Amino acid sequence: MRTLFRKILVPIDGSDAALRAANYAKGVAEKFDSAVTLLHIIEHPGYLLTDTKDLPLNLIEDMDKNGEQVIAEALAIFADFAGRISTKLEYGHAGKKITELSKENGYSLIVMGRRGLSGVKQLLMGSVSNYVLHYSQCPTLIIKGEKQ
Template sequence: MYNRILVAVDGSKMGLKALNSAIQFAKERYSKIGVIHVEKNLRIPETIPNESIDEIYKALREEGNEILDHAVALAAEEGIEIEPIYVFGDPAIQIVKKAEKENYQLIVMGSRGLGNFKKLMLGSVSQRVSQLSHCPVLIIK
C-alpha cells in the first residue's frame, strides 16, 4: 500500500499527466500526496550584476510557485489535499532525497519533462530517479 506519494512536476505535459495519475491513484487508495518542483541550479557568469541575478531567481521562484499552485488547484478539484515542495538543486537528487527523508513509498513522474532537447526515450531525470530511489518509481508515458 502506498500511503505517501511524491509527484515530480516541472510544468510540462508529462508532469501534468503524472500529477493526474497520482491524484487518481490517491483517490482510490486514500493516499497523501507531496508534489515537488525542483529548480535546477544555474551557472551564472560573474559578469552579471547581483541585481540581475536576484531578478532571475525571483522569476524562477514565481514560475515554480505557479506550477505548484496549479497542482494544488487540480488536486483540490478532486478533493485531494497535497503538500507543495519547492527546492533548488539537481532534480533527480532532490527528488530522491525528499522521498527518503519524508518516507514516501512511491514516486510518480513523467517520462520526459522540459529538459534540453526533450530527451529521446526515457528522460535523464526520470532515469536517474529510477536508478537512485529507495522506493518504486512510476514513470508515466
C-alpha cells in the same frame, strides 16, 4: 492494502507530461487513500554557488515565481484533496533532491513523467526521470504514453 501507498511524491516541472503524471497519481491516491506531495525543484545555478549574490537577482526571482506557478497549476488538480495534499519548493539538482527527499521523508511511491519540458526527441527518457528511476529506493512509476 489501503496503506500500500501511504505517501505519494509527485515531482513536477510545468510540463504536460508532469501534469499527466499528477492526474495519474491522483487516481492512485483515491484508491489507496494516500497523502500526496507536489514537489518542484528550482534548478537555478545559484545552488552551485556559495554566494547567490553572484547571480542577477531578477533571474532568481523569475525562477522562484515560475516555481510557484508550476506548483499552483498542479495543485488545481487536487482541489478536492483538502488535508492530504501538500507542496514543496526546493533548490538543487532535481534528480538528487527527489531521490533524497523520498528517502528522508519515507515516501512509498514516486509518480513522475517520462519526459519533461525540454523533450529532446532522440531520448527515450529525460535525465531527471532516468536519474530517479536508477537511484530511488522506493517504487517509482514513470508515466509513459505522452505525445512524441
